[in-house]
Amino acid sequence: MFLNVQAVLFDLDGTLIDSAPDLGAAVDQMRTQRGMPSLPLDAYRPMAGAGARGMLGVAFGMTPDHPEFPELREEFFRNYEQRMTRTTHAFAGVPQLLEALVGLSLQWGVVTNKSMRFTGPLTREMPLFSTARAIVGGDSTPHSKPHPAPLLEAARQLGIEPRRCIYVGDDERDIVAARAAGMPSVAATYGYLGGTPQVDGWGADACIASPQDLLTLLK
Template structure:
């Protein structure tokens, strides 16, 4: 019988927003500050949570009710990004169970890194802020790539730089682009249903659906019994 590839896992690669860290509250604060500056109605977390992983442009569209071809779109997007840079770590926090998962990986000498579509200027300060992520071995952002997720380039680059065969790696994310990137890289994928993604059940194939990070620990333990 062929052994489960996760039985000999050496590398966990994670998405950032909606997977490791709940950044939605800081996006909400930043968007509402820009809305207030423009005398617009404020929004609630439930209004934008599912769009966090779609980028700042999508948040402008939702908050202001405009399309990306609107004459003020780029100006408002730049204002949102400036505001967000002031609030990167004001309210953001690790998702429940993430610290225990990271501790588990460290105890098992399993390397972990982050492959995100968040630009480096925002991702790096956030990761450095959380002491729990101090052992992160690599951060791959769109700045390092020709093509961001759903292209598998970021996952492949992380494996290459860490000198770990992709056959011993997996990817963890909360969005359709994460699942697609992992499957395209031909690595096992954990799909986090606790995150921001709106993927439907069965929308992709072969991913492992989880509702809490602790399920990853349970899964690894079970296949190694």
């Protein structure tokens, strides 16, 4: 389906890795320490891709304009730093997919809105990312997704024209960013989806129900 592809770029949380267990536990700890009942992981999972905004929204019904949001966000960050890879794992099929991309002589990288405060240590600690040729975090450029700047920076790091890259993500902003960057886009429907599982209106060039489905699109 995709011709002359030289690289595949991926979103991180909800696309390559399932980080919801650690993100949820980090914010749920804040609830229990305040005498509030624990919430199940299923309550946190759909919003795991939205970081602190999503987790604090689920745990406390708090939006970023709340006066206490900055303080609770930093508490959440500290909790998460202590357990970033404790229960986080690659989605089934992702290690095999990445190995196959390398075998096809395709470069790959990560473009995430997760700040480098977390993205750097996490990708260094997990062997999954040893063959990644570009790692771009939410604060690596002046703008984060849905702005195209992070995707264009990853293409620059790879030395590949944006139109020769594919971007795979599980949130509508990923598809918007790819379109703005001039990259073909793939919606990962097995991911978190930002709590809105209807992806038909996103405008992605293709959808995949599992990581391995991407290889079919590349053949």
